[in-house]
Amino acid sequence: MRLLALFIAGPALWAVLFAAVYALHGIGCAGLTGPESLGGLWRLVMAGVWIAGLGAHVALLRALPAGRGGADRWLPLTGGWIGLGASAFTLFPVLIATSC
Amino acid sequence: MTDATQGAASGGPDESPARPGVQEAEELAIPRNPPRPALALHRELHRVWANDRGLWGQLTAVNHTTLGLRFMGTALVFFAIGGLLSMLIRAQLATHDGAFLDTELYNQIFTMHGSIMMFLFAIPMLEGLGIWLLPKMLGTRDMAFPRLTALGYWCYLFGGLIMLTALLFGVAPRDGWFMYTPLSDATHSPGINADVWLLGVTFVEISAMAAAVEITVTILRQRAPGMKLTEMPLFAWYMLGTSVMMLVGFPPLIAASVLLEVERAFDWPFFDVVRGGDPLLWQHLFWLFGHPEVYIIFLPAAGVLSTLIPALCRTPILGYNAIVAAVLALVFLSFGLWVHHMFTVGIPHMALAFFSAASVLVAVPTAVQVFAWIGTMWKGQPELKLPMYHILGFFLTFVMGGLTGVMLAIVPFNWQAHDTAFVTAHLHYVLIGGFVFPMMAAATWWMPLIFGKRRIKGLGEAAFWVILIGFHGTFFIMHLTGLMGMPRRIDVYPDNPEWVWLNLTSSIFGFVLTIGFAMFALDMILQATLGKRSARDPWGAPTLDWAMPVPSTSYNFASLPGPGMWARVAADVVLPLARGEGVLPGAPRGRREVLVTSVGGARPQHVALLPGNTALPLWLAASIGVFVLLMLAGAYALAGIALIPVAVLVWVWGRGLAPAGDLSPVEAAPGLRLPIHHHARPSLSQSGLFALLVADGALLASLVFGLAFLSVVTVGPVPAPAGGGGADTVTLLAVVVAAVALGVGAAGRAARRRSVAWAGVGLALNLLALALLAVVLGGLDDPTRHARDALRAVLAAYVVVHVLVAAAMSAFALDQFRRAEITAEVAGVLPAWRHWQGFTAVASALVAVAVIAQAGA
Amino acid sequence: MRGLPSLLMLPLMLAACDGPLSALSPRGPVAAEIAWLWWAMLAGAAVLTVLVLALLAMGFGAPRPARARVWIHGMGLWFSVAVLTAVLAAGLWVGERILPRDDGAVTVHAHAWQWGWTFTHTGPDGAEVRSDNLLHIPAGQPVDVLVTAEDVIHSFWVPQLAGKLDAIPGRTNRTRIVADSPGTYAGLCAEFCGLGHARMRFNVEAHAEWPPLLAADDADTADPDREVRP
Helix, strand or coil: CHHHHHHHHHHHHHHHHHHHHHHHHHHHHCCCCCCHHHHHHHHHHHHHHHHHHHHHHHHHHHHCCCCCCCHHHHHHHHHHHHHHHHHHHHHCHHHHCCCC | CCCHHHHHHHCCCCCCCCCCHHHHHCCCCCCCCCCCCHHHHHHHHHHHHCCCCHHHHHHHCCCHHHHHHHHHHHHHHHHHHHHHHHHHHHHHHCCCCCCCCCHHHHHHHHHHHHHHHHHHHHHHHHHHHHHHHHHHHHCCCCCCCHHHHHHHHHHHHHHHHHHHHHHHCCCCCCCCCCCCCCCCCCCCCCCCHHHHHHHHHHHHHHHHHHHHHHHHHHHHHCCCCCCCHHHCCHHHHHHHHHHHHHHHHHHHHHHHHHHHHHHHHHCCCCCCHHHCCCHHHHHHHHHHHHHHHHHHHHHHHHHHHHHHHHHHHCCCCCCHHHHHHHHHHHHHHHHHCHHHHCCCCCCCHHHHHHHHHHHHHCHHHHHHHHHHHHHHHHHCCCCCCHHHHHHHHHHHHHHHHHHHHHHHHCHHHHHHHCCEHHHHHHHHHHHHHHHHHHHHHHHHHHHHHHHCECCCCCHHHHHHHHHHHHHHHHHHHHHHHHHCCCECCCCCCCCCHHHHHHHHHHHHHHHHHHHHHHHHHHHHHHHHHHCCECCCCCCCCCCHHHCCCCCCCCCCCCCECCCCCCCCCHHHHHHHHHCCCCECCCCCCCCEEEEEECCCCCCEEEEEEECCCCCHHHHHHHHHHHHHHHHHCCCHHHHHHHHHHHHHHHHHHHHCCCCCCCCCCEEEECCEEECEHHHCCCCHHHHHHHHHHHHHHHHHHHHHHHHHHHHHCCCCCCCCCCCCCCHHHHHHHHHHHHHHHHHHHHHHHHHHHCCHHHHHHHHHHHHHHHHHHHHHHHHCCCCCCCHHHHHHHHHHHHHHHHHHHHHHHHHHHHHHHHCCCCCCCCCCCHHHHHHHHHHHHHHHHHHHHHHHHHHHC | CCHHHHHHCHHHHHHHCCCCCCCCCCCCHHHHHHHHHHHHHHHHHHHHHHHHHHHHHHCCCCCCCCCHHHHHHHHHHHHHHHHHHHHHHHHHHHHHHHCCCCCCCEEEEEEEECCEEEEEEECCCCCEEEEECEEEEECCCCEEEEEEECCCCEEEECCCCCCCEEECCCCCEEEEECCCCCEEEEEEECCCCCCCHHHCEEEEEEECCCCCCCCCCCCCCCCCCCCCCC
16 A cells, blocks of 8 residues: 555646646636736746645655555656656646647 | 666666565565365356356346446447447448438437546446456455445446436437537537436446545555565556546546536535636546546556556566556546646637646656557567457557647647548547457456357457458548548538548448447457366466466466466466465355555554455345436426435345354464454555545546636626625634544544443534534525536535534444444454544535635635 | 657647647748747657657666665656756746736736627727627737626636736736737637537637727627627
8 A cells, every 4th residue: 555655756746836837827817816917926836836746746756655665666767757758748748839 | 676776877767577576575474384186276266256046146246257247248238339329420421412311309419428438438347347357366265345336337337227218218418528518518419418427437437536545555465475465467557547537537537527516416516607617627637537437547558558568568568557658647647637628718829838748748758658569579479369469459559549649739739730630530549449458368368267168260350450450441541531621520521522532431331330339349259158177377477367267267367376376377387276285275264355465565463354256236236226217307306305215225235244253263375364354454445435435536626627617717707795704604614624523533533442321422512513504504505506506515415425424423333332343452343433433524614715715806 | 759759740749730720830930939948848748758668668678776866866756856847947937927017018808608708899980899709900010808707607718918817706817929920820618518518619810010900890899788808
């Protein structure tokens, strides 16, 4: 059970980060955060959350226990990398894409 | 043992042997039982595990082999019906002004074609495959919850029959298999057509949830001793991924269906823009299910490929660990792409870009698998036997479907191709390529184990070629049809002569495809009836599913494979297992016993006693069916009354779990004495409850997402300030949450001290919470006034249902105390009640916060 | 096996893909950008299909060493990531280029109902001109279409000018279409909307002069009772 939990930690972090940034985008576009002039600032907030999330991924990778080797070590590590890769790849548009 | 630093240094997949577990398993030594005559063992086991005789025996069967095959057989019937419907569609489209069907009927037919293929063919097919195959492959005798298997089957059958009956009477759903509102709401789709879909599909999905729970538990808790999670057959990893996805993916669909049905029945305006609802909420919830659904269908098929390719190439699979990682990546990523079905609804480009990137990224784990399979073929010596034909058909078809999938993930191209025949072509390449071809490979592979017969030479190959030619002839050209502008779901195109030759070609080859499927079915029927007897293990397979007689027996294994046995090829262990040298041989105590092992290392923990043949699942499914039919008829008051027999039968179901008979420990192998499950924790039921709570949490999350979506994204009339924000409501809600939370403490004390008094306190607290909730419900705003009011009422109802169940569980505990079924050793329902009460406490606190925040906003 | 015929069929397909609703015969820069994206992706997909099938065919030779580092890391991971990144970048780039911008483009209004379209543009005298199932736009300049719906979800699509955009009750969506030259272009409803879905067609007329001087029987053909503002 512990192995499974470590295995899914990285992708689970991606899921949380992806949902958080998407929600922030929705909130920003709904204008709940004030006048439209906040647009540029809001993008900075989203980018900040994204980069902090990437940092959390790196921290997770470093914090993974050494394990007993073999698959016990390999699976959590791979899960961590999958999470980091997914967060980097799916959320980089926060830097470049036009928003609402 | 692999060097610990190697994986860390490279961070990559070290080539692992296919049976990496042999050394590990030696840590766990279980001595063999003395051999016994195989025939005597067979008779002893068969008496206990076989179905009852005759037709009644079919109705009371709970055996996974019987029900798995029945799931698959029924799914094939629905596949044939769905296929016939598609022929009607193709006949209509063969000419530009087809007068074959009128538009109303045409709309019903394409809606039913999609719905049948998705909900009544693909999903039950993969459930059936998992239910039939997993216990055999993992080295156990049945699924964790046999009665649940049967309940799922009956719900599937009855739900499917309701939908088919509607089609016969011309009142089938007609709003597309995606049921977009407002087209499917009461104004634009009067009559019961849409209700048939909403109620019928939800009824069928009971079977999906049941299958998901028990597949999860069976894989995690019933593997052969010593079969570590990281060494189990890849098919089990795929099915674990599938079942977890079903636990999280189906609740959004169930939530959406319930909301839309409530809107249609009681005018609660969840999706009505005039009253603050939003049609896009339906789309989000539907595709939150709908896209993971595609991978729910694909993963078991890929699991079949990862099983068959190495076996047919006589070599271990290349990159076991990498494939496990790919499954993990697919499970998660597939929940982050649903919006690519909604690229044209007017979402800002940045959000589209997130989902475009995720949709593109999901191709990476798929590519990892494809190249692992091809690498395996390079490594080994592929044999061009019949299953391999279908595997090659898979590669050809699925690679192209995957590539058009990447194209559709690209936003600008999607804006052109969306809702055209291009997408029709793509999805058939993916689903027939990625599911039907692997399933045909699976059928030809496992037929000897199902019927004990060899196939008739020649017909299978001919069927393959006809299917392949028919398929590509139908759908390849459809890409072009779509790019030339033909939208989906039109029945005539009088102004577009340029589409005629394309459609005519598709129609002609469509009939070729159908002939091919008919030939395939004929081949299977001939094999089952006229085939010569098959030898045991005709493929020389490496997996446990072949380490048994053909056709397989009702109990699978006369003794369960222990460490050092499951890791061998089937031929090496089949005799020792049949002679009872493995763990837990025979059925000397005259009851259905399986071994329960730990999640990670598969260490033997206890022996679970499974229930025998019973008609209870049939009665329960039938009583749910009565409820569904009354809802369909619009007799809502009667439908409410119809829930009483459902509740009574659930209670009876729970009574069936009570301990009975000899509860003393069982000697599973020399020196290995194991307690039976009443005396051991965590039990299978507890694992099942956790799986169910995961799904329940996903349901709550879907509803909360809906409330957040309506509050943030929906542009609509602002609701009148919510009532119920007053101090008295806040206080009431706080007291409810406190009562339920105190109930957790009461349940915990009742469980620890086996205290009847604390169980009584728990019941009283739950009843108090229910009484207060009734007051809160009365104080909520009229739910027909505004979508947010309606969703708050639904959240409150969610809490009411959960507290009701908690109250029933505490009452059940009191009843168990009264019958003296709870003793110092036997905890009865108490642990389950405590977990349920805990979940209810957290859920009600969340809902209270949401309701109060909404009222304040 | 199947990839090669798809390449051979290319000339045939090019000849065959003309048509009033064909996304492959673009008549404006927006549709042209997407068409080029398609042809580039098709070429890449054909090459990849041939590659995978060739590797598969070679698998039927004698057993030979297959290393995970090559197959899983090299092909499965990095090769696919490289290809996919390129495709995604191209898609985002094209997407950004064809988005509607606040650049003072002519704005018209498309209102969808069961089953037809009511279009509105500003006439020469500044008054709103409405027409059923015929949209007037200027040629040679970007036009933003505000898309709304009366009853159920529809979708506005003129394949030769741009991609589609859904018309959703309660929402106003904006899409950009451009026609290079004057002429008539075919459009349709792309989202299933009930019994009349197949016949929910319309035309777009691009005018060299803007606003156009319409003959009396051309102008304001709309049903006057229909309320077109959402």
